[in-house]
Amino acid sequence: MSINLGAEISRRRREQKLTQEDLAELSDLSVNFISRLERTKDQNISIQKLDSIARALNTTTPDIVNNAYREKQVRNSEVVQDSTPVFIKKVANELRKLPKERAEKMCKAFIILLKEANE
Template identity: 80%
Template sequence: MSANLGEEISRRRRGQRLTQEDLAELSDLSVNFISRLERTKNQNISIQKLDSIAQALNTTTPDIINNAYRIKKVDNIVTQNNTPVFIQKVNNELRKLPPVQAERVCKAFITILKEIN
Protein backbone atom coordinates (compact mmCIF):
# COMPACT_ATOMS: atom_id res chain seq x y z
CA MET A 1 0.00 0.00 0.00
CA SER A 2 1.37 3.42 -0.83
CA ALA A 3 0.09 5.05 2.35
CA ASN A 4 1.78 4.43 5.62
CA LEU A 5 -0.58 4.71 8.56
CA GLY A 6 2.25 3.85 10.94
CA GLU A 7 4.32 6.76 9.66
CA GLU A 8 1.40 9.15 10.21
CA ILE A 9 0.66 7.75 13.68
CA SER A 10 4.34 8.04 14.63
CA ARG A 11 4.49 11.62 13.34
CA ARG A 12 1.43 12.61 15.37
CA ARG A 13 2.63 10.75 18.48
CA ARG A 14 6.02 12.46 18.40
CA GLY A 15 4.31 15.81 17.72
CA GLN A 16 2.45 15.39 21.01
CA ARG A 17 5.66 14.31 22.77
CA LEU A 18 4.23 10.89 23.55
CA THR A 19 6.27 7.71 23.76
CA GLN A 20 5.08 4.48 22.21
CA GLU A 21 4.37 3.35 25.76
CA ASP A 22 2.20 6.43 26.36
CA LEU A 23 0.22 5.83 23.18
CA ALA A 24 -0.19 2.14 23.99
CA GLU A 25 -1.56 2.98 27.42
CA LEU A 26 -3.89 5.70 26.13
CA SER A 27 -5.26 3.47 23.36
CA ASP A 28 -5.43 0.24 25.41
CA LEU A 29 -3.14 -1.49 22.91
CA SER A 30 0.21 -3.17 23.46
CA VAL A 31 3.53 -1.41 23.05
CA ASN A 32 4.56 -4.21 20.68
CA PHE A 33 1.52 -3.50 18.49
CA ILE A 34 2.25 0.26 18.37
CA SER A 35 5.91 -0.39 17.62
CA ARG A 36 5.14 -2.89 14.84
CA LEU A 37 2.50 -0.56 13.38
CA GLU A 38 4.90 2.38 13.23
CA ARG A 39 7.76 0.48 11.61
CA THR A 40 5.84 -1.70 9.14
CA LYS A 41 4.66 -0.42 5.78
CA ASN A 42 2.05 -3.14 5.21
CA GLN A 43 -0.27 -2.75 8.18
CA ASN A 44 -3.31 -4.83 8.80
CA ILE A 45 -5.17 -2.83 11.42
CA SER A 46 -8.82 -3.00 12.36
CA ILE A 47 -10.97 0.10 12.32
CA GLN A 48 -11.54 -0.39 16.06
CA LYS A 49 -7.81 -0.29 16.83
CA LEU A 50 -7.25 2.66 14.52
CA ASP A 51 -10.16 4.43 16.21
CA SER A 52 -8.60 3.80 19.65
CA ILE A 53 -5.32 5.27 18.44
CA ALA A 54 -7.10 8.26 16.88
CA GLN A 55 -8.93 8.99 20.14
CA ALA A 56 -5.67 8.69 22.10
CA LEU A 57 -4.12 11.22 19.71
CA ASN A 58 -7.13 13.56 19.98
CA THR A 59 -8.02 13.23 16.32
CA THR A 60 -10.31 11.18 14.09
CA THR A 61 -9.76 7.98 12.15
CA PRO A 62 -10.59 9.64 8.79
CA ASP A 63 -8.08 12.40 9.56
CA ILE A 64 -5.30 9.87 10.18
CA ILE A 65 -6.18 7.96 7.00
CA ASN A 66 -6.39 11.10 4.89
CA ASN A 67 -3.07 12.42 6.16
CA ALA A 68 -1.39 9.04 5.70
CA TYR A 69 -2.34 9.21 2.04
CA ARG A 70 -1.20 12.81 1.74
CA ILE A 71 2.31 11.72 2.72
CA LYS A 72 2.48 9.99 -0.68
CA LYS A 73 1.22 11.38 -3.96
CA VAL A 74 -2.48 10.79 -4.52
CA ASP A 75 -1.63 9.22 -7.89
CA ASN A 76 0.19 6.44 -6.01
CA ILE A 77 -2.92 5.15 -4.19
CA VAL A 78 -3.00 1.41 -4.68
CA THR A 79 -6.22 0.17 -6.20
CA GLN A 80 -7.82 -3.15 -6.93
CA ASN A 81 -10.70 -3.22 -9.39
CA ASN A 82 -10.42 0.60 -9.54
CA THR A 83 -11.23 0.87 -5.81
CA PRO A 84 -8.62 2.38 -3.45
CA VAL A 85 -7.30 -0.25 -1.06
CA PHE A 86 -8.21 1.76 2.04
CA ILE A 87 -11.86 1.71 0.96
CA GLN A 88 -11.65 -2.03 0.45
CA LYS A 89 -10.19 -2.41 3.95
CA VAL A 90 -13.05 -0.39 5.44
CA ASN A 91 -15.53 -2.55 3.53
CA ASN A 92 -13.86 -5.72 4.77
CA GLU A 93 -14.01 -4.54 8.39
CA LEU A 94 -17.68 -3.58 8.00
CA ARG A 95 -18.50 -7.04 6.63
CA LYS A 96 -17.09 -8.58 9.82
CA LEU A 97 -19.61 -6.69 11.96
CA PRO A 98 -23.18 -7.75 12.69
CA PRO A 99 -25.54 -5.88 10.31
CA VAL A 100 -27.00 -3.61 13.01
CA GLN A 101 -23.55 -2.56 14.21
CA ALA A 102 -22.28 -2.09 10.63
CA GLU A 103 -25.24 0.20 9.92
CA ARG A 104 -24.44 2.31 13.00
CA VAL A 105 -20.78 2.58 11.95
CA CYS A 106 -21.79 3.60 8.42
CA LYS A 107 -24.16 6.28 9.72
CA ALA A 108 -21.45 7.63 12.02
CA PHE A 109 -18.95 7.62 9.17
CA ILE A 110 -21.36 9.49 6.90
CA THR A 111 -21.88 12.08 9.65
CA ILE A 112 -18.11 12.53 9.96
CA LEU A 113 -17.72 12.91 6.21
CA LYS A 114 -20.45 15.57 6.09
CA GLU A 115 -18.74 17.47 8.92
CA ILE A 116 -15.37 17.61 7.17
CA ASN A 117 -16.82 18.72 3.84
Protein backbone atom coordinates in the same frame (compact mmCIF):
# COMPACT_ATOMS: atom_id res chain seq x y z
CA MET B 1 -2.69 2.45 -3.35
CA SER B 2 -1.03 1.57 -0.08
CA ILE B 3 -0.50 4.26 2.49
CA ASN B 4 1.66 4.13 5.59
CA LEU B 5 -0.65 4.69 8.53
CA GLY B 6 2.16 3.83 10.93
CA ALA B 7 4.29 6.73 9.73
CA GLU B 8 1.40 9.14 10.21
CA ILE B 9 0.65 7.74 13.67
CA SER B 10 4.33 8.01 14.61
CA ARG B 11 4.50 11.60 13.36
CA ARG B 12 1.44 12.60 15.38
CA ARG B 13 2.65 10.74 18.47
CA ARG B 14 6.03 12.50 18.37
CA GLU B 15 4.32 15.86 17.74
CA GLN B 16 2.46 15.37 21.01
CA LYS B 17 5.65 14.26 22.76
CA LEU B 18 4.21 10.84 23.56
CA THR B 19 6.24 7.67 23.78
CA GLN B 20 5.05 4.44 22.19
CA GLU B 21 4.34 3.28 25.74
CA ASP B 22 2.18 6.36 26.37
CA LEU B 23 0.21 5.78 23.17
CA ALA B 24 -0.22 2.09 23.96
CA GLU B 25 -1.57 2.91 27.39
CA LEU B 26 -3.91 5.64 26.11
CA SER B 27 -5.27 3.42 23.33
CA ASP B 28 -5.45 0.19 25.35
CA LEU B 29 -3.16 -1.54 22.86
CA SER B 30 0.18 -3.23 23.39
CA VAL B 31 3.49 -1.45 22.99
CA ASN B 32 4.54 -4.25 20.62
CA PHE B 33 1.54 -3.54 18.39
CA ILE B 34 2.23 0.21 18.29
CA SER B 35 5.92 -0.42 17.61
CA ARG B 36 5.23 -2.88 14.79
CA LEU B 37 2.65 -0.57 13.25
CA GLU B 38 5.05 2.38 13.24
CA ARG B 39 8.18 0.60 12.06
CA THR B 40 6.84 -1.75 9.38
CA LYS B 41 4.71 -1.38 6.31
CA ASP B 42 2.34 -3.96 7.80
CA GLN B 43 -0.94 -2.07 7.82
CA ASN B 44 -3.03 -4.96 9.08
CA ILE B 45 -5.05 -2.93 11.58
CA SER B 46 -8.71 -3.13 12.43
CA ILE B 47 -10.86 -0.03 12.30
CA GLN B 48 -11.50 -0.44 16.04
CA LYS B 49 -7.77 -0.30 16.82
CA LEU B 50 -7.27 2.64 14.49
CA ASP B 51 -10.19 4.44 16.15
CA SER B 52 -8.65 3.78 19.55
CA ILE B 53 -5.31 5.21 18.41
CA ALA B 54 -7.03 8.22 16.84
CA ARG B 55 -8.90 8.98 20.07
CA ALA B 56 -5.66 8.64 22.06
CA LEU B 57 -4.06 11.17 19.68
CA ASN B 58 -7.04 13.55 19.97
CA THR B 59 -7.93 13.21 16.31
CA THR B 60 -10.17 11.11 14.08
CA THR B 61 -9.57 8.02 12.02
CA PRO B 62 -10.44 9.80 8.75
CA ASP B 63 -7.96 12.54 9.60
CA ILE B 64 -5.14 10.01 10.09
CA VAL B 65 -6.04 8.21 6.86
CA ASN B 66 -6.34 11.46 4.87
CA ASN B 67 -2.98 12.78 6.09
CA ALA B 68 -1.28 9.46 5.35
CA TYR B 69 -2.81 9.54 1.86
CA ARG B 70 -1.67 13.16 1.31
CA GLU B 71 1.85 12.27 2.44
CA LYS B 72 1.91 9.41 -0.07
CA GLN B 73 0.86 11.82 -2.85
CA VAL B 74 3.57 14.32 -1.86
CA ARG B 75 6.26 11.59 -1.88
CA ASN B 76 5.07 10.34 -5.29
CA SER B 77 5.10 13.83 -6.81
CA GLU B 78 8.61 14.46 -5.43
CA VAL B 79 9.83 11.31 -7.17
CA VAL B 80 8.37 12.50 -10.47
CA GLN B 81 9.78 16.01 -10.10
CA ASP B 82 13.23 14.69 -9.16
CA SER B 83 13.43 12.12 -11.94
CA THR B 84 16.40 12.70 -14.20
CA PRO B 85 15.93 12.38 -17.97
CA VAL B 86 17.39 9.19 -19.41
CA PHE B 87 19.97 10.96 -21.60
CA ILE B 88 21.45 12.72 -18.55
CA LYS B 89 21.65 9.39 -16.72
CA LYS B 90 23.46 7.92 -19.73
CA VAL B 91 25.96 10.78 -19.82
CA ALA B 92 26.58 10.49 -16.08
CA ASN B 93 27.02 6.73 -16.40
CA GLU B 94 29.60 7.14 -19.18
CA LEU B 95 31.45 9.78 -17.15
CA ARG B 96 31.65 7.39 -14.19
CA LYS B 97 33.50 4.91 -16.39
CA LEU B 98 36.30 7.40 -17.05
CA PRO B 99 39.25 8.06 -14.76
CA LYS B 100 38.46 10.97 -12.44
CA GLU B 101 40.79 13.49 -14.12
CA ARG B 102 39.48 12.65 -17.60
CA ALA B 103 35.85 12.86 -16.43
CA GLU B 104 36.55 16.26 -14.90
CA LYS B 105 38.06 17.55 -18.18
CA MET B 106 35.06 16.22 -20.11
CA CYS B 107 32.65 17.95 -17.72
CA LYS B 108 34.47 21.27 -18.03
CA ALA B 109 34.45 20.99 -21.83
CA PHE B 110 30.76 20.09 -21.80
CA ILE B 111 29.95 23.09 -19.60
CA ILE B 112 31.83 25.39 -22.01
CA LEU B 113 29.84 23.94 -24.91
CA LEU B 114 26.55 24.46 -23.06
CA LYS B 115 27.40 28.07 -22.25
CA GLU B 116 28.33 28.75 -25.88
CA ALA B 117 25.07 27.14 -27.04
CA ASN B 118 23.08 29.48 -24.77
CA GLU B 119 24.74 32.65 -26.12
